[in-house]
Amino acid sequence: MSHPTFSPGSTIGILGGGQLARMLCMEAKRMGYRTLVWTGGLEAPASALCDEAIELAFDDPSALAQFVAAADVATAEFENIPRTTLEQVAQGVPLRPSAHAIATCANREQEKTFLRQQNIPCAPFWIVTDAAELDAALQQLNGPGVLKTSAFGYDGKGQRKLTGQENAQEVWQEFDAPRAILEGFIHFAAELSIMIARNPAGEIRCFDPVENQHRHHILDLTIAPAPVGETTRQQAIEIATQIAQAFDYVGIMGVEFFLLADGSLLVNEMAPRPHNSGHHTIDACVTSQFEQQLRAVCGLALGSTRLLTPAVMLNLLGDMWPNVEVAPDWNTVFRDESAALHLYGKKRAMGRRKMGHATFLGNDALSRATAIKTTLIAAGRP
Ligand code: AMP
DSSP, X not given: OOOOOOOBTBEEXXXXXXXXXXXXXXXXXXXXXXXXXXXXXXXXXXXXXXXXXXXXXXXXXXXXXXXXXXXXXXXXXXXXXXXXXXXXXXXXXXXXXXXXXXXXXXXXXXXXXXXXXXXXXBOOEEEESSHHHHXXXXXXXXXXXXXXXXXXXXXXXXXXXXXXXXXXXXXHHHHOOSSEEEEEOOOOSEEEXXXXXXXXXXXXXXXXXXXXXXXXTEEEEEEESOSOOHHHHHHHHHHHHHHHHHTTOOEEEEEEEEEOTTSOEEEEEEESSOOGGGTTHHHHBSSOHHHHHHHHHTTOOOOXXXXXXXXXXEEEEGGGSSBTTBOOOTHHHHTSTTEEEEEOOOSOOOTTOEEEEEEEESTTHHHHHHHHXXXXXXXXXX
């Protein structure tokens, strides 16, 4: 079956206008594409970088008409877009990845059910829609767990850790979500992720798996490549490939894993888009995750995912800013001659907002990134 391809000069429609869309626009510009960003009405770091922005909500019918009229092909930079909007977009213009893939990854219940159906290893889980179901699930789990909202969960939001001894009625009342999943608590050795891309012809490329370390439930450092053996590396590639093929996926996807002490992997979640843990690819790989996204979405041949040098990505969160409008002294980063600074153009450095990232290249990248992180946090807000 032949699939439409989109050459440079075409217009890429992007649902969402955050930093992922911004970095996608930068790559698109370099490669000679036009970009149209539908922001959903939120403050949009991508607005300054795209050729055209639609600054309206995702349920606005005039925005939909404008978007499908102007885009040649569409993709999404985040998954929390109403399913009806995704389906309406797909009726007017090729949407890659599909509405089904995006919507499945946006809902933990559907995502975990998909993994179970595919026999892909993940934490044990129970779907919970009321206190009685939570009570029954806790009894079956018989130990610590994590309660997560089915929808709109990311960066640890909409989550509560449970010892297993709580009163289900009280927990459910306080949790205040219509649907949730209860997952068994996993005592993982580390967290890993992998970026995989698949084009419409079914060609697949994986970047090297990376290790992710978190601070306040938000990605802090990504270490590339992950310090794991070949068996674990192959398992990550095989699982990501199985997921991409099962979705007939087109585009780039991040798959997050828990690494267990015996070297085996459990899938935590999937991101149907470029992912924070793939940002090092901009500076450290032959092809960046954003270029790969464009190649896949446009139906072109995929690029090499080769890591040119070990790298560490440090997220720059709002708490590194001395105050909400005063940025850190960037010479702290620039004094490292093998570091690259990326800022997202966000005006106010609120709390733990992702303001930018820095990528450190070389064999000693982790110690340099860690030292600079310590300096930035010390100079930031408590
Ligand atoms: P999530 O938003 O599901 O990616 O969860 C955010 C973070 O919470 C993960 O990166 C883990 O560090 C932790 N976490 C989530 N689920 C579990 C689990 N079942 N067991 C242990 N830690 C978890």
